[in-house]
Amino acid sequence: MVEDVADKNPQTPTLSDLFFSFLKVSLSGFGGTLPWARRMVVEQKRWMTAAEFNEAFSLCQFLPGPNVINFAMIFGSRVRGITGGIVAVVGLVGPPIVTMLILGALYQRYGELEELQRILGGVSASAAGLIVAIAVQMAQPVFGTASWRGPLVVAVVFLAVGVFRVPLLWALVVLAPISIALAWRWPR
């Protein structure tokens, strides 16, 4: 910890630092933005030590909603209060929202074009594969332990939400307390 602190940038980021840094993260974030946020905050600006980042990251995973939004809010509000949190979030999502609006308008106008349909047919098949890979990567630590708890919950959620298309709210109201109770009773 001590050598970590020595490495840290002593300057607290200003609001415009926050805005432009998260803006830059948002524009580099292809395929997941959080690794870029880590690179910016820990390696480039040294506003957080690696240990502090890991701590904040586990909080972001604990919270519902998009992880990177949670991270921007938590980091921004820690250094500059609620305004800092909002400024970081706006920097992070502002430019991509504008991009999405343009792409959405283009899709609405040209989405029916035969050539575009063919291209998107290929890209959407590929994009689905990317999510499959993320699911497999995330499943590995769960299935890698001797415990039956994790694999059982994964299988039940997959059947309920993926196969039988149960509304997410009902699936979570029933399954989340059960899964948490199992984790409480059998921590290992």
Add this chain to the structure above:
Amino acid sequence: MKDDSTILITLAIHFGILSLLAIGGGNSAVPEMHRQAVDVAHWMTDREFADLFAIAQAAPGPNFLLVTLIGYSVAGLAGALVATLAMCGPTCVIAYYVGRTWDRFRDARWRIAIQAGLVPISVGLIASSGLILSRAADHNWIAFAITAATAAMAYATRLNPLLMFAAAGALGFIGLV
């Protein structure tokens, strides 16, 4: 006009609740977005949903901005802004308050049990996203092969996904998909 405001309220409520249910991040929310947009509200076809998901993945920025595209296609600019705000707002408020009190309970046994219990749920949800998106996008065996090949490459290599998307788009363009 009345229809417009009804649909904006539907978007706000739906995505506002969804932002609190998205355990493990934006990709966990895809099954519910698909259920609402395609099966329940009939805002779009399976194919359009798959297209919008692909666009959100290929564009820079967080992937959950699929909500912006869904909102736009349902109710134009206002729909896009309402859907995006609904998806970010509640989670930001919670992040702000929990972030300030985290130190008090981060080592508590109940906190650790909640997190340990939610991990396999988010894995199940993201696996569901993979299944739903594959079903929406894969209408023939070549599309299925593209899904499988992308999954294998993304899993085994650190190749930029955009290169895979470009290759898949090229295969589609020459009429193979």
